[in-house]
Amino acid sequence: MSSASRRLAKESAIYGISTILARFLNFLLTPFYTQIFLPAEFGIISTFFSLMAFLNILFLFGLPQAYLRFASDTTDQDRHRLYSTVQTLILTLAAVFSVILLAGSPLLLDVFLFPESLGNLVIWMVVILVLDALSAVPQNDLRLDNRSLTFSGVKLVNILVNLAGNFYFLLIAKTGLAGVFYANALASAVTLILSVYLTRRHVSFRLQISRETLVTLFAFSLPLIPTGFGSMVNEVADRLFIQKLDPGTIAGLYPAARFSSSDLVGFYSAAHKLGIVMMLVVQMFNMAWTPFFLNESKKAGWEKSFAGIFNLFLIFLVFSGFLLAFFMDDFLGISVLGYHLIPPSYWFGLQVVPFVILSYIFNGIYYFFTFGLYLEKRTTKILSVMVAGVAVTIAGNLILLPLLGILGSAITLMLCYVTMSSLMVRQSQNLKPIPLDRRYLLVLAAVSLPFWALAVWHQITHLLPFWVKLLVLGGYAGLIFSFKLWTFEQSKRLLLLISGRKKA
16 A cells, blocks of 8 residues: 555544544434423424534535635645635625524524524524634645644534533523523634634735636535535435424324424434434444545456445444344433433434434445445536435425324435435446345345334334344344355454455
8 A cells, every 4th residue: 555545544534533523422412402401492403403504505605625626736825815715705605694694584483483582593503604614714724734633633622612511501501592502602613713723824814816716716616505405405404394394284193292393303303313323333434445445446356345345334234223223212211320311202203213224324335336436536426316315305305294294204314315325326336337246135135124124113113022122133133144144254354344454
């Protein structure tokens, strides 16, 4: 492996580990929030942060990516000017969008069925969006200089300040819902100060913005906006759709309960977070997979090797995902000093957990087959895959959510990633085909589907006692080994791959 490849692998690991750690620390806030807030209050928080994910795309406008692209080709002096130019553009756009949001806050609250008393949360949402937008270019500058440890350190500080802020504002100051936004604003402010300080050599108040520079920047950044929106639609639109459910529809779906749309968002969001273990498994694999396929594809016989790795990866995802989906209620039933990871008042959302976990499994398949597009430098095809996912997300929530409630949104999420992974497999196989073992895949599907169906049924009804579930697990594992879908030797090889060691 060349020194450049080793550096790539090392920095990929640093960025990947920091991202995984950040997500895990963020996950710790979920049980914290669910112990403090009612489902409806947690639903309000989730809706606001889902909305912020969309608005963040507008506030950034693709300009941090444009800076990353063009700064690499400039001299130091030109890079100073580019840094200040892009920051000024982001600040200008942020100011415009902030005024629009603040002026339209009554309409925004009305659209999402929120009371006017939450208007202060809109203000703090705007503050966070502006601070985060201004932090993006300095952080990309750190990446451009290969300062991966510094970049990861800034990310870690952001999470730690956020955690500390939440504990202070919610437990000590007892500021209620607003405390979540105070903590995030504090973390964003600290991140901005740190990021600007670390890139201070580029900071200049002498602006020289040319028309040519503006045209070049926007020509690059504008196409990124629909891609960003597409990604956010697939990730967070379900919560916005749920929040928009009218009371009559909710009463028809759940006649025995008096749920509000915010209650349902709270149930759904908490359950969605429970799938983080599967998400981390997928991200850990993807972190090792990208540098692996870039190097291994240069060797003879890589096609057969990739096909074997896919079988290992898939059976690992399917079986470990089943364990999570089938035994999640038993795990949540464990209490320490009378406290559960997620309080029983949120367990209504457990019905969506199997579908969320299945979504991450199909997302893993999607990531695996990106190798074909990367190796052939045809990454523009990803946009068409994402558009298809967005279409499924919107159509599924419009059709299934009013019929099945939050279960409909979870099924839609799974169908979205089924669609995207299927299209990605087709695209990759057309460009860089590998010899997939169709018999293996059919046997795996035939063996696994009944057990997954049982996991879905159980999380809806909660009728199976623990001892019966252990027998079911033993039967599933026995069939997997009987049909040689999984062996101990394969387990060892997969762990070697995930760890990033040489041979897999």
